[in-house]
Amino acid sequence: MIDENGSALPAHGVPAERVLGEIRELRGRDRPTHGGRLFAYVYDPGVAGLDELAAAAYAECAHVNGLDPTAFPSLLTMENALVGAAARLLGGGPGTSAPEAVGSVTSGGTESLILAVKAARDARTGVAAPRIVVPASAHAAFAKAAHYLRVELDTVPLDPATLRPAVADVAAAIRPETVLVACSAPSYAHGVVDPVERIAEVAAAAGVRCHVDACFGGWTLPYLRRLGAPVPAFDFAVPGVTSISVDLHKYAYAPKGVSVLLHRDPALRAPQYFAYADWPGYTMINPVISSTRSGGPIAAAYATLRHLGDDGYLELTRRTREAVRVLADAVRGVDGLRLVAEPESTVVCFTATATATATATTDSGPDLFVLVDELAARGWHTQPQLTYAGLPRSVHLTVTAAVAPRAAEFAPDLAEAVAAARAAGPIALPAELLALAGSLSPQALTADLVAGLAAGLGLGGGGGLPERMAPVNTLLDAAPPALRERLLVEFVSLLQRPTH
Numbered sequence: 001m002i003d004e005n006g007s008a009l010p011a012h013g014v015p016a017e018r019v020l021g022e023i024r025e026l027r028g029r030d031r032p033t034h035g036g037r038l039f040a041y042v043y044d045p046g047v048a049g050l051d052e053l054a055a056a057a058y059a060e061c062a063h064v065n066g067l068d069p070t071a072f073p074s075l076l077t078m079e080n081a082l083v084g085a086a087a088r089l090l091g092g093g094p095g096t097s098a099p100e101a102v103g104s105v106t107s108g109g110t111e112s113l114i115l116a117v118k119a120a121r122d123a124r125t126g127v128a129a130p131r132i133v134v135p136a137s138a139h140a141a142f143a144k145a146a147h148y149l150r151v152e153l154d155t156v157p158l159d160p161a162t163l164r165p166a167v168a169d170v171a172a173a174i175r176p177e178t179v180l181v182a183c184s185a186p187s188y189a190h191g192v193v194d195p196v197e198r199i200a201e202v203a204a205a206a207g208v209r210c211h212v213d214a215c216f217g218g219w220t221l222p223y224l225r226r227l228g229a230p231v232p233a234f235d236f237a238v239p240g241v242t243s244i245s246v247d248l249h250k251y252a253y254a255p256k257g258v259s260v261l262l263h264r265d266p267a268l269r270a271p272q273y274f275a276y277a278d279w280p281g282y283t284m285i286n287p288v289i290s291s292t293r294s295g296g297p298i299a300a301a302y303a304t305l306r307h308l309g310d311d312g313y314l315e316l317t318r319r320t321r322e323a324v325r326v327l328a329d330a331v332r333g334v335d336g337l338r339l340v341a342e343p344e345s346t347v348v349c350f351t352a353t354a355t356a357t358a359t360a361t362t363d364s365g366p367d368l369f370v371l372v373d374e375l376a377a378r379g380w381h382t383q384p385q386l387t388y389a390g391l392p393r394s395v396h397l398t399v400t401a402a403v404a405p406r407a408a409e410f411a412p413d414l415a416e417a418v419a420a421a422r423a424a425g426p427i428a429l430p431a432e433l434l435a436l437a438g439s440l441s442p443q444a445l446t447a448d449l450v451a452g453l454a455a456g457l458g459l460g461g462g463g464g465l466p467e468r469m470a471p472v473n474t475l476l477d478a479a480p481p482a483l484r485e486r487l488l489v490e491f492v493s494l495l496q497r498p499t500h
């Protein structure tokens, strides 16, 4: 039994079995990572024995330090093998369009993107105020990179019909200070592939690097293509693409903590490194943000790739594609819902045909936030996406291979959840609260106001989350992005309180 108020450091050590029991008990409160009913955060191939293999490989190398490849050549070998596999898949390596491609293993997509921006920034030391150009659909990690690296972010709006930027707008956004143009293959929110060829062309014409963020789907797109899907060119086969990121902890199904950042050649990678010898300790040479790095994730990813193999990924992609088809059909079959985009990768994203709100009663679509809760009550964990820049609120499903055996169960549950959401009606927050969310400036948010809002929404008290998130999502949806950020920082910091 866990002591909720206990710290991790008891006066006297606790026996191993009890400690593991505590962790298992805590895990029992999480969303299920396996079983094919979770559509975000976790990528599950549903392959028996793979978890055990990855865990054993992880344990073998958990204490090995990637800080110094000369001390631990095992990690260097595995890292080079992972980068080689990613390069082979994405058009690099001998006999391909980028035979000189090199790369690094990072801790995740965010780190890969930060490093792509750092390399681009540091390649242009003459630019005093560097900028990057990204479509509005680019992952938030680019904004984080811009923030951390003091680079300006120029966001190109999306065409609401295609959910892609117009290439002319990308070209127009490139300035003399632009050090990087980025695009996604595919985007996380909607799963659509940007027009990489034409974006890379305008970037190259301006003499600017072009990064393809294939963190999410870079591992599946080549297999989808082999299965006959119409996947446009997006990798090093495209002239002008200078770097590509692909997360192994997503569709390569490795445990968390592994992404690969590829560059077309070593000269492009050079400014990614950080080296420092001007202190009395060891000379620090880091290709990535961390210095000390556990060998665990690298070994686990290596074991996963070796065990699944190219044919294994092809088969997993085939299953995923079939699951996407079944889920998309389920959405098409429900009155009041529509797909935001025809699935072209492994995302199913849908919205209500008309968004129900508290003030409009004639809408035909259900309140999507209520629907998300109703689906969760039926064991399907989907991800709500808020209204943004003219795009409606939507529901996101990241589909993985483990969903395939369960996919047929989705349609009846979805129909039932929609009926329940309709019967419950849209969330009706007090009009003053919605007006406040729409008008409050983030700076005006006081601690008292946050505490009051959190209490009213059932957040914060005792550190737990309310069972139904629709009221919270409705409030956030009514707020502009800057206020959403502030509110969520405050709400999350209420949850992050040390136990003593």
Ligand SMILES: Cc1ncc(COP(=O)(O)O)c(C=O)c1O
Pocket: 107, 108, 109, 110, 111, 113, 139, 141, 184, 186, 187, 188, 213, 214, 215, 216, 217, 247, 259
């Ligand atoms: C397209 C894309 N890029 C970057 C990231 C960031 O990856 P991570 O969460 O591993 O940092 C994600 C995560 O979902 C993503 O979908």
